[in-house]
Amino acid sequence: MRNAVAEPIPQGPSAAVEVRGLAKIYRLGRVDVPALRDVSFRVEPGSFTAVTGVSGSGKSTLLNLVGGLDTASAGSITVMGKDLALMSRDGLARYRRSGVGMIFQSFNLLSSRTALENVEFPLLFAGVPKAERRERAASLLDQVGLAGRSRHRPIELSGGEQQRVAIARALVNRPPLVLADEPTGNLDSRTAREIVGLLAELNRSRELTILMVTHETALAREFAHAVIRLHDGRVESEEKLR
Amino acid sequence: MRFRDQLELSLSNLWKVKLRTLLTTAGVVVGIGALVSMMSFGTGMQKNVTETFKSLELFNSITVFPEGSGPGGSDPDRIDPHQPRRVPAGTAKAVLDDRALDAISKLRGVETVYPDVNFPALVRFNGREEFRLVQVLPAKIAGSRMIKLRAGKPYLSDDADEIIVNDYLLRRLDVKDPASAIGKRIEIASVSFDLGRLNPMDFSSIFQGGKLPVSKETYEFRIVGVSENMGFGPGSVWNELMIPPGAARKIKKLPFTSIWDIFRLQEGAIGYSALNVRLSSPGEVDAVKARIKEMGFSTFALADQFAQVRQAFFFLDMILAAVGMIAIFVAALGIVNTMVMSILERTREIGIMKAVGAGDGDVRSVFVFESSIIGFAGGLLGYGLGWIVSRVINRVVNYFLARQSLPAIDYFAFPWWLFAGALAFAVAVSLAAGIYPAHRAALVDPVKALRHD
Ligand SMILES: Nc1ncnc2c1ncn2[C@@H]1O[C@H](COP(=O)(O)OP(=O)(O)O)[C@@H](O)[C@H]1O
Numbered sequence: 001m002r003n004a005v006a007e008p009i010p011q012g013p014s015a016a017v018e019v020r021g022l023a024k025i026y027r028l029g030r031v032d033v034p035a036l037r038d039v040s041f042r043v044e045p046g047s048f049t050a051v052t053g054v055s056g057s058g059k060s061t062l063l064n065l066v067g068g069l070d071t072a073s074a075g076s077i078t079v080m081g082k083d084l085a086l087m088s089r090d091g092l093a094r095y096r097r098s099g100v101g102m103i104f105q106s107f108n109l110l111s112s113r114t115a116l117e118n119v120e121f122p123l124l125f126a127g128v129p130k131a132e133r134r135e136r137a138a139s140l141l142d143q144v145g146l147a148g149r150s151r152h153r154p155i156e157l158s159g160g161e162q163q164r165v166a167i168a169r170a171l172v173n174r175p176p177l178v179l180a181d182e183p184t185g186n187l188d189s190r191t192a193r194e195i196v197g198l199l200a201e202l203n204r205s206r207e208l209t210i211l212m213v214t215h216e217t218a219l220a221r222e223f224a225h226a227v228i229r230l231h232d233g234r235v236e237s238e239e240k241l242r
Numbered sequence: 243m244r245f246r247d248q249l250e251l252s253l254s255n256l257w258k259v260k261l262r263t264l265l266t267t268a269g270v271v272v273g274i275g276a277l278v279s280m281m282s283f284g285t286g287m288q289k290n291v292t293e294t295f296k297s298l299e300l301f302n303s304i305t306v307f308p309e310g311s312g313p314g315g316s317d318p319d320r321i322d323p324h325q326p327r328r329v330p331a332g333t334a335k336a337v338l339d340d341r342a343l344d345a346i347s348k349l350r351g352v353e354t355v356y357p358d359v360n361f362p363a364l365v366r367f368n369g370r371e372e373f374r375l376v377q378v379l380p381a382k383i384a385g386s387r388m389i390k391l392r393a394g395k396p397y398l399s400d401d402a403d404e405i406i407v408n409d410y411l412l413r414r415l416d417v418k419d420p421a422s423a424i425g426k427r428i429e430i431a432s433v434s435f436d437l438g439r440l441n442p443m444d445f446s447s448i449f450q451g452g453k454l455p456v457s458k459e460t461y462e463f464r465i466v467g468v469s470e471n472m473g474f475g476p477g478s479v480w481n482e483l484m485i486p487p488g489a490a491r492k493i494k495k496l497p498f499t500s501i502w503d504i505f506r507l508q509e510g511a512i513g514y515s516a517l518n519v520r521l522s523s524p525g526e527v528d529a530v531k532a533r534i535k536e537m538g539f540s541t542f543a544l545a546d547q548f549a550q551v552r553q554a555f556f557f558l559d560m561i562l563a564a565v566g567m568i569a570i571f572v573a574a575l576g577i578v579n580t581m582v583m584s585i586l587e588r589t590r591e592i593g594i595m596k597a598v599g600a601g602d603g604d605v606r607s608v609f610v611f612e613s614s615i616i617g618f619a620g621g622l623l624g625y626g627l628g629w630i631v632s633r634v635i636n637r638v639v640n641y642f643l644a645r646q647s648l649p650a651i652d653y654f655a656f657p658w659w660l661f662a663g664a665l666a667f668a669v670a671v672s673l674a675a676g677i678y679p680a681h682r683a684a685l686v687d688p689v690k691a692l693r694h695d
């Protein structure tokens with residue numbers, strides 16, 4: 001089965017993310033559920049790419065594979081020139097630690113820890129000393145506009161603030177790539193716009209490559225450089241905006 | 243992950259579920275507490291016995307019996323007491339008399355030899371009467387470490403009309419303060435058999451009323467020392483009254499206590515029923531024993547018995563430890579249960595850990611740390627609990643012993659290795675209990691763990 005998109009995938013050594021013939025099949029008892037079938041695309045370094053598609057089209061599955069949280073059934077994913085399929089379990093953990101930052105719709109913050117501690121958390125596994133952890137986390141909270149909220153627990157923060165904490169956490173290990181799975185799904189439209197605006201700004205100021213799943217096509221068109229539309233586990237269309 | 247961070251992370255996780263942590267730890271506390279008090283009891287008993295043996299110089303003592311009697315010889319109880327034992331004519335039996343005593347005392351390594359001489363007597367003191375065995379003990383032995391004095395001092399001469407009384411007997415005689423008895427006069431009425439009227443072939447007649455072939459004579463002694471009651475020991479030192487040999491010679495009594503001595507007397511071979519031999523060091527026991535056996539006597543050395551005593555204590559320890567182990571096993575199951583529950587509840591947290599870069603090893607070690615911390619805390623507190631329980635039991639037991647006029651003993655021992663062992667064991671068991679849950683935690687699928695809804 002070939003790529004549904006007719007035009008050849010742009011070739012080049014400098015892709016941030018390169019996905020080729022990617023397939024993921026979930027096995028539910030005796031039934032095979034194909035979540036992704038032969039997906040191929042490229043993400044340029046420093047670009048802000050949006051992934052859209054109806055619910056169940058395989059967007060989250062794609063992000064989890066690129067994020068190294070799951071393994072593909074077929075095909076390859078190359079991030080910054082490294083093939084994820086060749087990585088061991090520990091290698092994948094190291095990749096998740098410093099190669100990629102993830103942001104989720106439901107924030108996935110640790111409820112018993114303060115904003116600062118949540119941002120610090122990934123640094124624990126990187127073996128960064130406490131003082132440096134504090135410093136880096138505080139500086140990032142400042143950058144996402146939460147300097148005054150560092151001692152608050154997630155429950156004491158609004159949805160938008162929680163997502164900012166999650167963004168700061170995704171950046172704390174200074175990864176070149178950030179994956180966001182419907183980061184605005186739980187937010188009102190004004191806050192959603194602020195969050196996507198923040199991501200776009202980080203993309204510009206830090207030359208961060210961002211791959212963001214979203215339902216909000218208007219926001220995608222306003223901020224993203226490219227939009228990939230998934231349908232039924234395939235790339236339906238790829239659009240370059242700027 | 244740094245050790246400190248790991249420790250802090252695990253501690254904060256445990257702190258989040260304080261009650262559950264407390265209850266799980268309580269399980270370990272009870273288990274280790276049980277094990278510690280059991281082990282400390284076993285060790286304490288062993289220590290008591292060993293130290294008593296040492297302080298009584300039982301390791302360098304040998305008791306000598308005439309061939310065919312005493313422990314190790316043929317069993318005298320199995321011979322019909324109405325049928326006097328006859329030595330076949332021509333069989334020269336070695337007699338435990340003064341000549342034998344002399345020969346034994348000349349052996350290399352022998353320090354003192356004294357006959358085991360007891361006689362029954364009526365003791366009158368403080369307006370009361372008790373029937374007791376009086377032991378004849380040389381001044382040299384009375385002044386040795388074998389006799390521990392509560393009050394006063396030992397008699398210094400073998401000819402003094404002085405006596406050492408045991409504090410247990412004093413209490414029986416209604417004397418509360420042992421020191422108050424020092425210097426007082428005590429009456430000993432010897433009950434001596436009138437040999438001339440004794441017909442061994444018609445022994446039963448003696449006890450069938452009629453006229454007993456006994457006569458009574460009263461002697462006065464001055465109490466110079468009050469000895470401590472010894473719980474056990476060889477025949478030589480557990481008697482409640484001790485007099486020097488010179489004084490004993492003046493008393494009309496028979497130099498025997500065993501009925502067999504009477505028959506031996508009949509055969510014209512009078513001797514002591516036993517000799518107590520004290521050696522210069524425990525190392526001489528085997529050599530001296532061999533020489534004495536060559537002389538035709540049988541011997542009994544507590545040093546020999548001690549190997550068996552030690553083995554018995556080993557088994558006692560094992561049984562006590564096994565009982566403690568059951569409690570530990572239950573505690574370990576509690577830890578497994580707590581950790582598995584905790585993993586089910588913290589699936590999302592594990593997913594987050596993995597998403598931000600924790601490896602399988604990081605996840606595993608967080609859980610292993612948590613269970614080890616429970617084990618460490620449980621081990622420390624459990625040792626404390628075991629200690630407290632032992633103290634309480636010791637007090638209660640000694641309270642009742644004191645009411646029975648028995649000396650206080652510390653039944654429990656807490657050597658340093660018990661503390662180190664208990665702690666190490668608690669941590670090891672908890673660590674082992676945490677391994678399976680930690681393994682399961684490491685296998686959590688982050689995608690499933692993080693799926694919202
Ligand atoms: N763990 C899973 N087991 C079985 N099927 C799954 C699993 N995860 C996702 N799927 C299925 O794969 C398809 C794609 O899911 P998903 O990637 O979550 O879509 P989207 O994020 O675009 O809504 C869906 O049909 C979904 O039911």
Ligand SMILES: [Mg+2]
Binds near residue numbers: 061
């Ligand atoms: Mg989704």
